[in-house]
Amino acid sequence: MTSSRDAILGRLRNSLGRDIDGEDAHGEPSARLDKHPRGIIPARVNRDRGRQKELFVEMAAAVATTVDRVETADFVPGAVGDFLARHNLGADIRMAPDDRLSEIDWSKRPTLAITSGPSAGNDEVSVTAAFAAIAETGTLLLHSGPSSPTTLNFLPENHIVVLRASQIVGAYEDAWDQLRAAGKMPRAVNLITGPSRTGDIEQTIMLGAHGPRRLHIILVEDD
Amino acid sequence: MKATTREFKDNARAALADVGLQTALEKMETGFVVNRANAAAKLPEFEALRDQGRDIKNHTLENLDFYLEAFEAKVQEAGGHVHWAATSEEARNIILDICRSVDAKTVTKGKSMIAEEIGLNDFLEENGIAPIETDLGEYIIQLRNEPPSHIIAPAIHVSKSEVADAFHEAHTELDPGRNLDEPQALLDEARAMLRQKYIDADVGITGANYLIAETGSSVIVTNEGNGDLTQTLPKIHIAVASLEKVVPTLEDATALLRLLARSATGQEFSSYTTFSTGPRRSQDPDGPEQYHVVLLDNGRANLLGTEVRDVMRCIRCGACMNHCPVYSSVGGHAYGWVYPGPIGSVLTPTLIGVEEARHLPNASTFCGRCESVCPMRIPLPKLMRHYREKAFEEKLSPVTERAGLGLWAFFARRPSLYRWSTGLIISVLGVLGRRRGRFRSLPFTKGWTQYRDLPAPRGQSFQQQWAARSGRRTLGT
Ligand code: SF4
Numbered sequence: 001m002t003s004s005r006d007a008i009l010g011r012l013r014n015s016l017g018r019d020i021d022g023e024d025a026h027g028e029p030s031a032r033l034d035k036h037p038r039g040i041i042p043a044r045v046n047r048d049r050g051r052q053k054e055l056f057v058e059m060a061a062a063v064a065t066t067v068d069r070v071e072t073a074d075f076v077p078g079a080v081g082d083f084l085a086r087h088n089l090g091a092d093i094r095m096a097p098d099d100r101l102s103e104i105d106w107s108k109r110p111t112l113a114i115t116s117g118p119s120a121g122n123d124e125v126s127v128t129a130a131f132a133a134i135a136e137t138g139t140l141l142l143h144s145g146p147s148s149p150t151t152l153n154f155l156p157e158n159h160i161v162v163l164r165a166s167q168i169v170g171a172y173e174d175a176w177d178q179l180r181a182a183g184k185m186p187r188a189v190n191l192i193t194g195p196s197r198t199g200d201i202e203q204t205i206m207l208g209a210h211g212p213r214r215l216h217i218i219l220v221e222d223d
Numbered sequence: 224m225k226a227t228t229r230e231f232k233d234n235a236r237a238a239l240a241d242v243g244l245q246t247a248l249e250k251m252e253t254g255f256v257v258n259r260a261n262a263a264a265k266l267p268e269f270e271a272l273r274d275q276g277r278d279i280k281n282h283t284l285e286n287l288d289f290y291l292e293a294f295e296a297k298v299q300e301a302g303g304h305v306h307w308a309a310t311s312e313e314a315r316n317i318i319l320d321i322c323r324s325v326d327a328k329t330v331t332k333g334k335s336m337i338a339e340e341i342g343l344n345d346f347l348e349e350n351g352i353a354p355i356e357t358d359l360g361e362y363i364i365q366l367r368n369e370p371p372s373h374i375i376a377p378a379i380h381v382s383k384s385e386v387a388d389a390f391h392e393a394h395t396e397l398d399p400g401r402n403l404d405e406p407q408a409l410l411d412e413a414r415a416m417l418r419q420k421y422i423d424a425d426v427g428i429t430g431a432n433y434l435i436a437e438t439g440s441s442v443i444v445t446n447e448g449n450g451d452l453t454q455t456l457p458k459i460h461i462a463v464a465s466l467e468k469v470v471p472t473l474e475d476a477t478a479l480l481r482l483l484a485r486s487a488t489g490q491e492f493s494s495y496t497t498f499s500t501g502p503r504r505s506q507d508p509d510g511p512e513q514y515h516v517v518l519l520d521n522g523r524a525n526l527l528g529t530e531v532r533d534v535m536r537c538i539r540c541g542a543c544m545n546h547c548p549v550y551s552s553v554g555g556h557a558y559g560w561v562y563p564g565p566i567g568s569v570l571t572p573t574l575i576g577v578e579e580a581r582h583l584p585n586a587s588t589f590c591g592r593c594e595s596v597c598p599m600r601i602p603l604p605k606l607m608r609h610y611r612e613k614a615f616e617e618k619l620s621p622v623t624e625r626a627g628l629g630l631w632a633f634f635a636r637r638p639s640l641y642r643w644s645t646g647l648i649i650s651v652l653g654v655l656g657r658r659r660g661r662f663r664s665l666p667f668t669k670g671w672t673q674y675r676d677l678p679a680p681r682g683q684s685f686q687q688q689w690a691a692r693s694g695r696r697t698l699g700t
Contacts, residue, residue, distance in 0.1 A: 004307045004308060004309040004313060004520075005307040007309055008307050008309055008466070008518075008520045008524050009288050009291070009292070011520070011524035011525055012287050012288040012291075012466075012524045012527060013288050014524075014528065015524060015525060015526075015527035015528030015529075016285065016287070016288065016527065016528070017528075018288065028286075029282075029286040029289045029290060029293075029471065030289070030293075032282075032471045032472065033293060033436060033437050033471055033472060036437060036471075036472035036473060036474050037472075037474065038474050039275050039279070039474060039475070039477075039478045040268050040271055040272055040275055040478070042266060042267075042268050042481070043267065043268070059491070062491075063490075063491075063492075063494070097508075117508060118508040118509040120422075121418065121419075121421075121422050137491045137492040139492055144504075144507055144509075144510060145504075145506070145507065146506035146507065146508065149507075149508040149509045150451070150455050150509055150510060151455060151456070151509045153451070154448050154451045154452050154455065155452070172477045172480075173474055173477060176473045176474065176477070185301070185438040185439075185440060185498070185500045186500070186504075187301075187499065187500055187501055187502070187503060187504055187507060187510050188455070188497060188498070188499055188500075188510060189440075189497065189498040189500075190451070190495065190496075190497050191492070191495070191496040191497070191498075192494065192495060193491075193492045193493065193494055193495075193496075194494050195494065196446065196447055196448040196494055196495075197446045197447070197494055198359045198360075198410065198446060198447050199254075199376065199446070199488065200358070200359040200360035200363065200376065200377075200378055201359070201363075201378075201381075201383050201386055201406040201409055201410065202247070202250070202382065202383050202406060203250050203251075203254045203255075203376070203379070204406045206406060206407055206410050208410070208414070209359055209410060209414065209446070209447035209448065209449065210357065210359075210414060210417065210421075210447045210448045210449040210452055211447065211448025211449075211451065211452070211494070211495065212448070
């Protein structure tokens with residue numbers, strides 16, 4: 001489709017009053033791509049780390065995410081088991097093949113039936129690990145990769161995310177810097193703010209439209 | 224989609240008489256409108272973010288050729304494909320070819336206004352491919368065989384009992400006696416029905432709220448998670464987007480995301496914002512094997528060189544229609560094409576021609592509410608006036624309207640006479656209308672109020688109120 005490409009670019013340059021080769025006036029935009037300058041960042045995130053964590057928990061609760069705070073990773077299996085019991089769910093969980101999860105001693109809750117890998121659509125509960133969390137709006141950042149199947153974030157009805165307090169940042173921009181530092185852009189970057197919801201029937205908000213009905217964070221206070 | 228914009232007047236008359244529609248539209252005031260105001264109030268930086276958003280888009284439009292080429296290079300680097308489509312027809316054919324390459328039988332779709340603009344569903348069906356809408360609102364209207372009536376709440380005009388009727392009719396494999404009275408039952412049924420469709424689909428088609436030049440990503444923003452299932456599960460993901468969706472960097476997309484949900488639904492952030500970059504990587508356990516972006520021009524490249532360029536800043540939040548007295552009276556279908564409300568009144572003549580859409584720029588009281596809430600500070604009333612004048616110049620407006628404008632011009636040149644006569648008329652109307660607060664018809668201005676719900680004047684013209692306030696010296700010190 002080279003011809004349409006050239007025609008469209010030609011029309012654009014014509015509209016913009018640019019030379020046909022489009023070589024002029026691109027110093028500024030290419031510098032913008034390299035430097036990705038930050039714009040206005042809401043002042044609400046300018047606080048010390050401890051209060052950033054509180055902001056995250058508060059904002060997450062405001063969008064119907066539940067947060068369970070535990071002191072160390074040793075308590076994660078118990079917290080998962082309690083969540084299942086609280087909601088009358090079975091013992092099966094589908095877990096991301098992530099080192100940060102596999103290094104947890106799951107034998108502490110022997111009743112859990114754990115399998116690992118992506119979801120094929122029939123899992124009730126998934127457990128994944130977050131890459132970062134953004135205090136500004138109570139948002140989790142998860143991304144795809146060998147250890148984090150995207151399907152686990154969307155197909156199961158209950159999504160449990162293990163987050164360490166040290167992973168909480170203030171603004172989205174802080175998370176972008178971490179992502180850039182980690183290497184090339186993953187195939188999917190998911191910003192998740194609360195469970196799935198819809199207002200499409202008479203503007204009534206209901207949870208669990210197509211994605212998870214419940215989003216539960218187990219926050220390991222490692223800070 | 225076939226445009227019925229020429230019939231705007233008839234459409235509007237029918238809408239005003241539709242009790243169900245009127246009930247649905249009234250809910251917007253307590254929902255979207257109040258929620259947006261609260262969200263804006265909670266963020267002290269909101270107004271400054273609006274200025275910044277406008278500037279980011281202006282900068283991007285000024286360098287659109289550069290950013291599109293940069294985006295294309297990044298998509299290719301990540302193993303994806305970019306297809307440039309000059310027209311709707313070309314875009315449809317590109318998508319069909321991709322679907323045929325895997326012998327696709329069904330295609331799941333995330334909500335996409337561009338797919339509506341190019342008439343994708345009908346075209347795929349004609350070619351033996353079943354498109355399945357997965358956004359709940361889109362699914363409902365697909366079953367009802369009608370177009371969306373709002374850009375972010377496509378089924379806003381449909382009552383829950385009408386949804387139940389549509390489900391009873393469509394889901395014949397289920398118990399006909401089941402109870403679908405409550406919205407939750409309807410949601411559960413839709414969720415169950417669509418589940419397998421996501422998994423079975425050969426191709427998933429989504430729109431894109433943004434394309435990011437820095438990374439070659441397409442971004443979708445949803446609350447349901449349907450878009451994510453659509454773009455994750457099938458073999459192929461196609462994102463269809465118009466040229467002006469590109470922004471330079473992750474930071475720029477973020478700046479606009481801070482405005483989008485707040486302006487649209489009044490949420491601080493939508494549930495799911497997803498950045499997709501290329502196909503599944505070699506070690507990835509899931510994700511599509513192919514990733515395609517279809518870039519649609521459809522007149523936009525030329526538009527960039529005209530007086531209405533500002534409209535290309537639009538981020539499709541829907542705030543302008545939520546706050547529009549005309550939209551809240553007649554709903555989205557009356558506008559007769561893909562984009563309703565103030566944004567539609569400007570975009571539609573741009574995309575399908577002034578001749579076809581000449582009524583739309585008149586579907587305005589010029590109250591300015593749309594511009595006052597538009598996160599991208601698009602001067603919508605000014606742009607509508609531009610098309611109104613253009614239609615007038617091209618002599619597309621009827622004789623009565625031309626005479627009316629001539630009369631207005633006569634008064635405009637004689638301000639004292641204008642003040643006297645509007646003051647008089649407004650006093651009369653104020654008395655007549657005070658009981659109801661709104662007019663559905665007025666005896667001597669039929670051409671206007673037959674199709675517009677005129678707010679009842681409060682008894683004084685703006686100029687009288689201004690004079691009275693200045694007289695009391697309450698303005699300034
Ligand atoms: S014109 Fe402005 S208010 Fe209307 S949809 Fe576009 S961005 Fe939103």
